[in-house]
Amino acid sequence: xxxxxxxxxxxxxxxxxxxxxxxxxxxxxxxxxLDIVSVVVLFRVTPTLGGFGFAEVFLMTALASCAFATADxxxxxxxxxxxxxxxxxxxxxxxxxxxxxxxLVAMDVATRRVGRVAFGVVMLVLxxxxxxxxxxxxxxxxxxxxPIAGAVIFGAVFVATATVAFWWIExxxxxxxxxxxxxxxxxxxxxxxxxxxxxxxxxxxxxxxxAYYPTLALLDRPDPLGAPTFLGYAAPAVAVMAAVAAGLxxxxxxxxxxxxxx
Amino acid sequence: MRGDDSLAPHATGSRAPSYRAxxxxxxxxxxxxxxxxxxxxxxxxxxxxxxxxRFAVMLAVxxxxxxxxxxxxxxxxxxxxxxxxxxxxxxxLWALPEFAExxxxxxxxxxxxxxxxxxxxxxxxxxGRAGYAVLTRxxxxxxxxxxxxxxxxxxxxxxxxxxxxxxxxxxxxxxxCRYLVNAAAYWLLDVRGPQTAWTLTSGIFGGxxxxxxxxxxxxxxxxxxATPFPSxxxxxxxxxxxxxxxxVQLGLLGVQxxxxxxxxxxxxxxxxxxxxxxxIQGG
Numbered sequence: 001x002x003x004x005x006x007x008x009x010x011x012x013x014x015x016x017x018x019x020x021x022x023x024x025x026x027x028x029x030x031x032x033x034l035d036i037v038s039v040v041v042l043f044r045v046t047p048t049l050g051g052f053g054f055a056e057v058f059l060m061t062a063l064a065s066c067a068f069a070t071a072d073x074x075x076x077x078x079x080x081x082x083x084x085x086x087x088x089x090x091x092x093x094x095x096x097x098x099x100x101x102x103x104l105v106a107m108d109v110a111t112r113r114v115g116r117v118a119f120g121v122v123m124l125v126l127x128x129x130x131x132x133x134x135x136x137x138x139x140x141x142x143x144x145x146x147p148i149a150g151a152v153i154f155g156a157v158f159v160a161t162a163t164v165a166f167w168w169i170e171x172x173x174x175x176x177x178x179x180x181x182x183x184x185x186x187x188x189x190x191x192x193x194x195x196x197x198x199x200x201x202x203x204x205x206x207x208x209x210x211a212y213y214p215t216l217a218l219l220d221r222p223d224p225l226g227a228p229t230f231l232g233y234a235a236p237a238v239a240v241m242a243a244v245a246a247g248l249x250x251x252x253x254x255x256x257x258x259x260x261x262x
Numbered sequence: 263m264r265g266d267d268s269l270a271p272h273a274t275g276s277r278a279p280s281y282r283a284x285x286x287x288x289x290x291x292x293x294x295x296x297x298x299x300x301x302x303x304x305x306x307x308x309x310x311x312x313x314x315x316r317f318a319v320m321l322a323v324x325x326x327x328x329x330x331x332x333x334x335x336x337x338x339x340x341x342x343x344x345x346x347x348x349x350x351x352x353x354x355l356w357a358l359p360e361f362a363e364x365x366x367x368x369x370x371x372x373x374x375x376x377x378x379x380x381x382x383x384x385x386x387x388x389x390g391r392a393g394y395a396v397l398t399r400x401x402x403x404x405x406x407x408x409x410x411x412x413x414x415x416x417x418x419x420x421x422x423x424x425x426x427x428x429x430x431x432x433x434x435x436x437x438x439c440r441y442l443v444n445a446a447a448y449w450l451l452d453v454r455g456p457q458t459a460w461t462l463t464s465g466i467f468g469g470x471x472x473x474x475x476x477x478x479x480x481x482x483x484x485x486x487x488a489t490p491f492p493s494x495x496x497x498x499x500x501x502x503x504x505x506x507x508x509x510v511q512l513g514l515l516g517v518q519x520x521x522x523x524x525x526x527x528x529x530x531x532x533x534x535x536x537x538x539x540x541x542i543q544g545g
Contacts, residue, residue, distance in 0.1 A: 023454065178311075188319060
């Protein structure tokens with residue numbers, strides 16, 4: 001398959017510079033460490049965060065970190081669409097008989113980011129072992145599916161925010177507010193955010209399904225905000241909706257695209 | 263080009279360029295950033311979104327303002343977060359490694375041919391840029407924060423003057439650190455490693471994600487004195503929220519000044535060594 005060749009070529013070329021790759025992978029792991037260290041430091045000065053203890057927030061952070069790192073590895077580089085549109089390189093993708101989004105993703109995959117994914121998985125196992133989870137088959141399935149669904153939600157956000165470039169080339173780092181900001185948001189219980197911000201990030205974008213609701217279901221805790229427990233199992237459905245929405249947005253963007261003509 | 267010092271094209275001593283050249287460079291730095299208005303809008307929106315996210319976490323830490331943590335109360339933390347989001351743009355915590363790219367491509371040769379050495383050129387332009395950022399990237403997040411939350415306003419008049427000095431010193435420290443990261447390109451060509459290290463350490467040890475006083479006291483003091491990171495974000499903000507007496511604050515300014523002198527000297531030394539190492543592929 002053509003995409004596999006593109007992907008393999010990318011990975012091979014990046015693996016040629018071994019020292020660079022080693023440095024990059026280390027850096028990637030350290031960004032994962034940073035997520036965890038932040039939580040540990042915060043719990044040094046407070047016993048609870050929004051009504052949740054360390055074990056619970058640690059689990060949310062691990063889920064969020066895993067989901068984000070996976071999405072960042074797979075489609076994170078779609079944020080470079082801005083440069084493609086500005087330079088007119090995007091034309092080259094459109095004339096090929098392949099999906100423009102899939103090409104962009106395959107051409108820019110950042111192999112180095114496996115470091116953060118691997119570290120995230122280790123942290124997730126630690127967090128799950130550390131939290132008081134009564135392990136049932138359903139919960140085990142939830143624990144496995146949630147990071148994947150979360151990755152799809154983050155992936156959709158990466159793609160959706162990147163499409164802004166079709167309309168607004170000088171949008172700078174504005175997408176970071178939702179992508180990296182989303183990681184920041186999902187790391188902590190949504191109870192700590194103001195009502196307006198919560199409605200926007202947790203419900204409208206769907207970030208509450210990355211870590212918060214699944215954690216409640218894993219721990220068999222009722223939601224202090226009164227949402228029903230089954231929402232913890234709704235992440236895959238939300239992920240599908242998010243992916244479809246992002247796909248539609250991308251298509252609209254491509255139709256709107258006018259080459260720079262240079 | 264593999265030059266020794268006697269052949270160095272930029273002037274030293276006798277042909278020192280006038281302050282006008284530096285002013286022109288600073289004005290150019292100001293103008294360059296003032297030109298990209300949309301980028302400024304995008305940046306302040308992003309900084310403000312993160313202001314909401316970061317302050318929500320801080321508010322949760324102090325239990326919605328019912329207690330103080332590490333010596334900060336509710337309003338002090340609000341100012342800490344929102345002024346911090348503004349400072350990011352003033353000191354330009356994260357910048358693309360432009361100078362490293364000039365070294366890699368060989369464009370740096372044009373910088374070396376000018377009568378002012380590359381470091382001074384970049385420093386003058388960066389101060390101009392910071393001037394523009396004070397008017398835009400600092401003001402907007404602080405106003406947004408003030409509209410939505412109750413910010414701490416300094417009680418002592420002198421704090422404003424101290425904060426202005428501290429911000430200037432912070433800009434110089436941040437410039438030097440970024441310069442050192444870029445200058446690593448003389449040896450490494452690819453500076454992604456040093457760049458990542460700077461992004462990580464400046465964020466977590468500089469007071470951006472949380473005040474360094476959330477660490478154990480001994481570690482916080484160690485970081486402030488022995489590393490340049492808190493001089494970029496933490497110290498100006500501690501001065502603004504009046505943590506400690508004016509005497510302590512003067513001491514903090516002293517720490518920053520010490521780092522400015524040390525780092526600028528280091529930059530100069532690295533630049534000299536780098537020029538000796540530099541090889542421009544002929545064309």
